């Protein structure tokens with residue numbers, strides 16, 4: 001059968017078909033390659049595989065057909081529809097990891113060295129924040145943390161300190177939904193020869209494609225919307241410098257031992273096939289929920305990028321297809337009211353994580369951002385009464401009914 005994948009024009013068609021290679025035993029789906037090592041027909045073949053003369057799998061930590069399919073699918077989706085200046089399609093390389101944090105570690109270790117600094121903004125996922133603020137400094141890599149929504153400050157920082165080598169973005173950010181302008185910040189960073197990396201977990205490549213604006217790397221916690229069903233922890237690092245991705249970054253990934261595994265990769269591949277339809281429904285439901293919550297007397301503030309009241313509404317509208325499935329809101333009566341509300345939920349799930357079919361709610365101050373000191377949390381907008389919600393794809397009337405009874 002001729003391979004029609006190169007002629008596909010739609011995001012879902014790519015999400016379903018891209019990266020699939022015909023199985024030698026004619027299985028419809030790529031089987032889970034539960035094998036830690038791969039066989040050589042003869043010693044010479046093993047040598048050729050090691051020296052790169054022959055393509056082929058060698059050892060499970062280095063990759064398998066299951067991980068390769070997930071990686072190539074993510075690369076196809078992050079580059080979907082993006083052209084290079086010469087009109088050729090953008091080519092990306094994705095490397096699957098055991099978790100989002102593992103992918104972030106590879107990104108940082110393969111691009112920064114002692115004496116370098118990383119410029120980032122104050123609103124990041126709690127784990128990423130701890131990594132840049134607590135783990136990197138003893139290794140000689142300091143973080144410069146500013147409000148990157150202020151482009152003048154961002155530029156001044158880049159100008160003032162030539163030790164800054166990387167601009168690290170997370171947009172929308174966890175849990176306040178702060179957005180930064182990827183295009184403008186990347187333009188600035190490139191004037192100062194900085195490497196630019198963007199955490200695209202909240203948006204997914206369906207809603208936002210940072211490579212359009214010239215970033216060097218995108219990373220995801222695939223645990224979230226890409227997997228979509230909450231069945232596996234995972235992460236991915238995607239880069240456009242193919243030479244560097246295939247050599248230096250691949251080496252760091254392998255030596256850190258931060259590989260994913262065939263079963264999780266299979267689950268991820270299955271999940272990504274429905275990314276577009278899930279994201280459409282997630283975003284539709286989130287808009288409805290945000291509108292209802294904003295009008296509710298028990299709630300003082302709703303952070304949702306689809307509401308004109310969000311300070312980053314226009315930035316989100318510029319770079320995202322829809323405003324996403326994540327929102328957070330503040331209970332008027334603070335922590336006690338937040339606890340009572342969360343405990344009364346019947347269908348919606350009390351849990352951290354996000355991006356699953358089920359609606360998930362959590363309390364960032366005591367959960368995802370527990371390790372961030374209170375004064376810093378409050379400065380970043382993570383108050384004790386703040387609740388984060390990952391709006392699922394259940395029928396909207398059931399989500400609203402559950403929220404309304406819990407708010408009573």
Ligand SMILES: Cc1ncc(COP(=O)(O)O)c(C=O)c1O
Pocket residue numbers: 099100101102125127128170174199201202220221222223233234235353
């Ligand atoms: C935006 C964001 N980035 C990175 C991570 C870390 O990913 P993982 O938990 O898969 O290591 C998370 C986890 O919640 C996240 O929300």
